[in-house]
Amino acid sequence: MMMTALKRAHRRFARLDRTLIMAVVLLSSVFPVELFPNTPPAPKGLDGQYSGKQGQVLVVKVKGEEQATEVKGTFLSRTIPFFREFRPGEPAGYIGLLGIDMQDEPGTYELAVEVKQGEQAKQLSFNVLVAKEKFAVEHLKLPKEKVDLDEKSVARWKAEQQLVQQALAENSRLKLWHSNFVEPVSGKRTGIFGSVRIMNGKPRNPHNGEDIGAPMGADVAASNDGVVRLTVDHIFSGRGVYVDHGLGFYTMYFHLSDVLVKDGDLVTAGQIIGKVGATGRATGPHLHWGVKLNGARVNPYTLLDLPFKNGSSPANSIATPKPETTSAPEAVPVKQ
Numbered sequence: 001m002m003m004t005a006l007k008r009a010h011r012r013f014a015r016l017d018r019t020l021i022m023a024v025v026l027l028s029s030v031f032p033v034e035l036f037p038n039t040p041p042a043p044k045g046l047d048g049q050y051s052g053k054q055g056q057v058l059v060v061k062v063k064g065e066e067q068a069t070e071v072k073g074t075f076l077s078r079t080i081p082f083f084r085e086f087r088p089g090e091p092a093g094y095i096g097l098l099g100i101d102m103q104d105e106p107g108t109y110e111l112a113v114e115v116k117q118g119e120q121a122k123q124l125s126f127n128v129l130v131a132k133e134k135f136a137v138e139h140l141k142l143p144k145e146k147v148d149l150d151e152k153s154v155a156r157w158k159a160e161q162q163l164v165q166q167a168l169a170e171n172s173r174l175k176l177w178h179s180n181f182v183e184p185v186s187g188k189r190t191g192i193f194g195s196v197r198i199m200n201g202k203p204r205n206p207h208n209g210e211d212i213g214a215p216m217g218a219d220v221a222a223s224n225d226g227v228v229r230l231t232v233d234h235i236f237s238g239r240g241v242y243v244d245h246g247l248g249f250y251t252m253y254f255h256l257s258d259v260l261v262k263d264g265d266l267v268t269a270g271q272i273i274g275k276v277g278a279t280g281r282a283t284g285p286h287l288h289w290g291v292k293l294n295g296a297r298v299n300p301y302t303l304l305d306l307p308f309k310n311g312s313s314p315a316n317s318i319a320t321p322k323p324e325t326t327s328a329p330e331a332v333p334v335k336q
């Protein structure tokens with residue numbers, strides 16, 4: 001009697017042992033880090049390295065992910081959508097355009113890329129070295145009332161900033177640009193991107209675009225295909241047009257004398273969208289050409305060197321992949 005009770009108890013413990021072992025095995029697959037606290041974190045930058053200067057655009061390529069349904073990067077809290085790219089005779093790849101903001105601090109940062117395939121996701125990690133750009137210093141003399149704003153003008157300026165921010169907040173999923181970017185007007189570059197501006201002796205915000213000197217009334221072309229997201233008549237930018245090229249890529253055209261498009265219009269690369277003027281805060285007729293790429297203010301002239309020469313990339317490259325013949329080099333800082 002005594003023996004049987006002992007045996008039963010023993011069997012119960014044996015079962016409990018097995019249950020415990022199972023639980024540990026299961027838990028270790030769910031919480032591997034908790035059970036092995038000494039496991040080091042995954043090293044960063046294992047999948048490649050890129051480098052560029054403040055204000056540049058980097059072309060980042062993720063290869064061999066033909067089955068991927070979505071590829072998305074994160075860099076300094078900015079989202080970088082990737083789009084499909086095909087080259088004949090090569091496996092399909094994904095490309096992301098990484099904008100380095102003119103004021104990103106020099107240093108090494110991680111570009112974390114998530115590659116999704118249905119429910120599955122894997123992480124890639126790139127190191128991006130941001131180098132300092134030597135920006136020029138410009139001294140400008142403007143009428144006092146154009147620099148030192150009264151209270152009413154400050155309120156107007158703030159409201160306008162908010163309006164623009166709202167209009168540009170959404171990254172449309174469609175990639176609308178097809179071929180290479182074009183210069184909107186040809187002329188002398190009179191205001192340099194990134195230059196530190198001293199207005200009437202006081203330092204102001206750095207110049208976040210390029211000024212191109214051109215005669216009053218000269219044609220201004222859209223730099224690429226897109227949709228007109230916003231047309232404005234604002235205190236600083238004057239009459240202006242914001243074109244959305246998709247995937248968080250915007251170009252803007254300021255100080256126009258005439259705006260020839262309306263909000264929501266579709267435009268194509270080279271289409272005339274306005275005329276050169278001197279509206280807003282401008283000392284003479286010129287075009288201010290600006291770019292925002294996923295929130296980063298980049299040098300517009302870097303767009304001209306982007307490797308999308310043949311213009312056959314599909315309009316919605318994520319949803320309707322089809323062969324194209326662009327020839328993107330792998331890790332090319334667009335401009336030094």
Ligand SMILES: [Zn+2]
Pocket residue numbers: 191207209210211287288289
């Ligand atoms: Zn400007």
